Amino acid sequence: MSLTITPLALAAAVGTGDDLVAHLLDALEVARLSLAPGDLVVVTSKVVAKSEGRVVAFSGLEADKVRLIESESRRVLRRRGTLRITETHHGFVNANAGVDLSNADEGTAVLLPLDPDRSARRLRGEIGRRVGVEVGVVITDTFGRAWRQGVCDVAIGSAGVRALLDLRGTPDANGRVLEATEVAIADEIAAAANLVMGKAAATPFALLRGLDASFFGEGSGGDLVRRPHDDLFR
Amino acid sequence: MSLTITPLALAAAVGTGDDLVAHLLDALEVARLSLAPGDLVVVTSKVVAKSEGRVVAFSGLEADKVRLIESESRRVLRRRGTLRITETHHGFVNANAGVDLSNADEGTAVLLPLDPDRSARRLRGEIGRRVGVEVGVVITDTFGRAWRQGVCDVAIGSAGVRALLDLRGTPDANGRVLEATEVAIADEIAAAANLVMGKAAATPFALLRGLDASFFGEGSGGDLVRRPHDDLFR
Numbered sequence: 507m508s509l510t511i512t513p514l515a516l517a518a519a520v521g522t523g524d525d526l527v528a529h530l531l532d533a534l535e536v537a538r539l540s541l542a543p544g545d546l547v548v549v550t551s552k553v554v555a556k557s558e559g560r561v562v563a564f565s566g567l568e569a570d571k572v573r574l575i576e577s578e579s580r581r582v583l584r585r586r587g588t589l590r591i592t593e594t595h596h597g598f599v600n601a602n603a604g605v606d607l608s609n610a611d612e613g614t615a616v617l618l619p620l621d622p623d624r625s626a627r628r629l630r631g632e633i634g635r636r637v638g639v640e641v642g643v644v645i646t647d648t649f650g651r652a653w654r655q656g657v658c659d660v661a662i663g664s665a666g667v668r669a670l671l672d673l674r675g676t677p678d679a680n681g682r683v684l685e686a687t688e689v690a691i692a693d694e695i696a697a698a699a700n701l702v703m704g705k706a707a708a709t710p711f712a713l714l715r716g717l718d719a720s721f722f723g724e725g726s727g728g729d730l731v732r733r734p735h736d737d738l739f740r
Numbered sequence: 741m742s743l744t745i746t747p748l749a750l751a752a753a754v755g756t757g758d759d760l761v762a763h764l765l766d767a768l769e770v771a772r773l774s775l776a777p778g779d780l781v782v783v784t785s786k787v788v789a790k791s792e793g794r795v796v797a798f799s800g801l802e803a804d805k806v807r808l809i810e811s812e813s814r815r816v817l818r819r820r821g822t823l824r825i826t827e828t829h830h831g832f833v834n835a836n837a838g839v840d841l842s843n844a845d846e847g848t849a850v851l852l853p854l855d856p857d858r859s860a861r862r863l864r865g866e867i868g869r870r871v872g873v874e875v876g877v878v879i880t881d882t883f884g885r886a887w888r889q890g891v892c893d894v895a896i897g898s899a900g901v902r903a904l905l906d907l908r909g910t911p912d913a914n915g916r917v918l919e920a921t922e923v924a925i926a927d928e929i930a931a932a933a934n935l936v937m938g939k940a941a942a943t944p945f946a947l948l949r950g951l952d953a954s955f956f957g958e959g960s961g962g963d964l965v966r967r968p969h970d971d972l973f974r
Contacts, residue, residue: 508744508745509744509935510743510745511742511744511745584972586972591972599888648923651886652833652966652972653833654833654924654966655924655964655966655970656903656964657923658923658924659928670889687882687891688889689892691935694935697927698932700923700928701925701932701952701955702741702742718935730888730889731887731888732888736889737886738817738818738820738886739973
């Protein structure tokens with residue numbers, strides 16, 4: 507079966523305190539789509555953060571930028587110029603603690619949602635109440651990688667989807683049992699959605715249809731955070 | 741426009757010296773699909789390596805496994821038990837130099853292709869000659885990540901697709917110029933394809949249809965390898 511990924515553009519900009527599910531339902535209506543069982547909705551952290559009021563005043567000064575980044579961090583792993591590789595209060599290792607100056611209104615910066623898994627559960631619950639369909643939800647942000655050029659979207663929060671799919675013990679095509687393999691499917695979902703969402707366009711939602719039924723179930727974006735004691739590189 | 745990702749299952753197992761494009765065309769025929777302009781084909785490194793004869797005898801002994809991994813490495817970055825975090829001769833940083841004991845015949849191990857970008861160009865050229873359509877090609881392998889749990893597929897070779905899409909200087913939705921952002925779209929394509937390919941199934945190909953036209957052009961998997969002097973963590 508094919509997997510289909512459809513971008514859903516905003517009908518209006520998302521502001522502080524907005525009802526994000528209303529924006530999603532408007533975007534679905536514009537695209538003449540309705541949610542069905544087995545669907546998964548991807549939402550960028552940017553609009554989640556804006557709707558939750560995670561927007562702060564920002565002077566534009568480099569020194570203030572660094573102060574803001576460090577206040578959003580539990581730990582700074584590396585410094586280069588004004589770039590910080592940070593461990594956020596959530597435990598994510600990313601650049602500049604996810605503090606985002608693009609697609610923010612002049613004089614403001616957008617922070618990461620305080621608890622993206624809780625945001626995902628809330629969106630899933632609210633969608634279920636209004637539409638009567640239980641969908642998977644993945645909240646994405648854009649991260650760099652230690653050893654690879656370029657950024658990729660990853661899952662910082664999720665609900666109703668197994669963030670890690672455990673294939674250990676599954677026989678391979680030759681009947682031999684696979685070695686330790688847990689696939690970070692929520693991150694793969696985030697990356698896949700970014701292929702249709704663009705960076706600059708006002709397209710903070712994507713609809714995935716056709717995911718394997720085994721992908722749905724208990725799980726959270728927090729499952730994807732490597733525990734510091736398992737980490738060989740921190 | 742929606743992006744559609746379709747898994748293409750093998751009609752027969754891939755062996756050393758096999759014509760991989762013939763396998764792909766068989767798989768397309770079984771799926772009743774034919775290639776069209778704007779299509780991109782994802783191929784796992786496993787079948788590329790097998791068709792290119794990158795298969796070696798392997799005793800099954802742990803000590804031989806470590807010797808094999810180290811011979812495929814330029815440098816070993818970390819050791820834990822028999823796990824090695826390696827920098828391969830290509831420059832990839834991955835686990836165990838990509839030496840793969842799953843989905844290999846008993847008594848053998850599959851290595852990474854010697855030059856995955858050359859393999860991708862060859863596949864693209866051969867598909868063009870036989871079908872008369874210029875498609876993008878991405879060759880994937882499964883990598884771990886420094887700070888995140890679980891593995892994701894990434895692009896180790898590509899042809900006809902911009903591995904890195906440079907969005908620097910693009911205005912964002914508010915007309916403000918975006919900060920440095922190069923999106924690793926070939927890695928996002930690899931991750932997306934893995935959502936339909938499964939780990940154990942004999943599905944080494946996927947067809948992506950509906951990618952933005954701006955994604956096609958010059959580029960290679962090598963573009964995604966961070967130069968050691970840009971690296972903050974090696």
